[in-house]
Amino acid sequence: MPEGHTIHRAARLQNKRLRGRPVQSESPQGRFASGASLVDGIELAKISANGKHLFYEFANDVIVHVHLGLFGKFRLRSLPTEDPVSENCRWLVTTANDRLHLAGPTACEVVDGEQVDAIRSRLGPDPLVKRHRRDxxxxxxxxxxxxxxxxxxxxxxxxxxxxxxxxxxxxxxxxxxxxxxxxxxxxxxxxxxxxxxxxxxxxxxxxxxxxxxxxxxxxxxxxxxxxxxxxxxxxxxxxxxxxxxxxxxxxxxxxxxxxxxxxxxxxxx
DNA sequence: GTGTCATGCGTAT
DNA sequence: TACGCCTGACACG
Structure with a gap:
């Protein structure tokens, strides 16, 4: 159900459980294998949400941009879990205690700071962001x-x-x-x-x-x-x-x- | 089993 | 305006 509320909620819940922890990062499906490997073993510093976009900032300055599109879904589970890893799992992020499973996103890609700025600059005001530069x-x-x-x-x-x-x-x-x-x-x-x-x-x-x-x-x-x-x-x-x-x-x-x-x-x- | 539709969006025509 | 991408749920036969 990905409208803005879903995305901000995902950021809040995922920050609570994943932030500040080193993660195991992989792409079972393979389509994000090279990106996932860049942050494997690295601490997830912060997740932020803007509109329907999510940015995962890692301690080595790599940023992963996720957009769920119409079909994308997260599953956040405590470990151990019976929940299977589906064969279309694009990105699987695992800490000592939790596992985040992402399937079906429109975007799951490594971006640099300029690309983040470009995405943010083409978004209007977000009702779930507290501070706005302009009215x-x-x-x-x-x-x-x-x-x-x-x-x-x-x-x-x-x-x-x-x-x-x-x-x-x-x-x-x-x-x-x-x-x-x-x-x-x-x-x-x-x-x-x-x-x-x-x-x-x-x-x-x-x-x-x-x-x-x-x-x-x-x-x-x-x-x-x-x-x-x-x-x-x-x-x-x-x-x-x-x-x-x-x-x-x-x-x-x-x-x-x-x-x-x-x-x-x-x-x- | 097949077809349709869906809370999204970028690109091509 | 149409199409492509990505997946799952449901109606229908």
Whole structure:
């Protein structure tokens, strides 16, 4: 489930267990064999997350860049473990106590500092990063300026805001009451501000819980967030034909830029 | 077993 | 706009 919350959560949990320890590094599948060997036996100094990107910094200054793409998955296990190493395991990182198993990533590669800077510089503000050089809302506004693409396409552009994926895009636009087809340049400052604050709130929740929950308990007949059932976690995503949880209008779906979006035609207008 | 789709993104046309 | 990459879950026959 790799949107930004998944990546930041992975960095946090992996730092807790792997950071500061020498690792055994290998590529059972073979496709990352030369990179993996560069850090075999080396201390993992720090893992950092930006948007949907992860950077593994080792004590010998080698940096490994990982991007999960659509299919990538981590499995972090305490040792000993019964969990098998799959034959498509791209990178296997083992310490005395733990084992990190990575399969299916879009990117798993050794990069230098300049490449890290290049990746970071093409990312917009990340709702899960605390400090920003510029006001994040201003940065978003400047990157949407005069663009006629629908806001539903714009917020998947990682240069505009880093870390949102297809679930959060539908859910956040619902929560701020914005029609996904609104041209980006017509979105006013107050909506952009709401977009940012809802992104921060929802991604933080997702980072802590490991799942995407965007519904308010009251909208699904619950009194506490912890009582929300799996079927009740979202307002729009993949709910085409079902009634809106707030107004009962039928949730619609359409294609924006080759990806499906879902929205409530009444709440978002 | 086969086909389809998916929480992503870069490159080519 | 289409395709390629990477994998797994599920529907269907």
């Amino acid at each position: 994040p809302v201003e940065t978003m506004a400047s990157r949407l300026h005069r663009r006629t693409i629908p806001i539903g396409a714009a917020i998947l552009d990682q240069k505009v805001i880093a870390g949102l994926g297809n679930v959060y895009r539908a859910e956040i636009l619902y929560r701020i009451g914005l029609d996904p087809f609104t041209p980006a340049r017509e979105v006013d400052q107050s909506k952009l501000h709401a977009l940012w604050t809802e992104s921060v709130r929802l991604l933080r929740l997702g980072e802590r819980s490991g799942r995407i929950v965007t519904t308010d308990p009251a909208d699904v007949g619950r009194t506490r967030r912890s009582n929300i059932k799996a079927q009740e976690r979202l307002y729009c995503y993949k709910r085409q034909g079902e009634p809106c949880r707030r107004c009962g209008s039928i949730i619609r779906t359409a294609d924006i830029d080759g990806r499906n979006i879902w929205w409530c035609p009444a709440e978002q207008s």
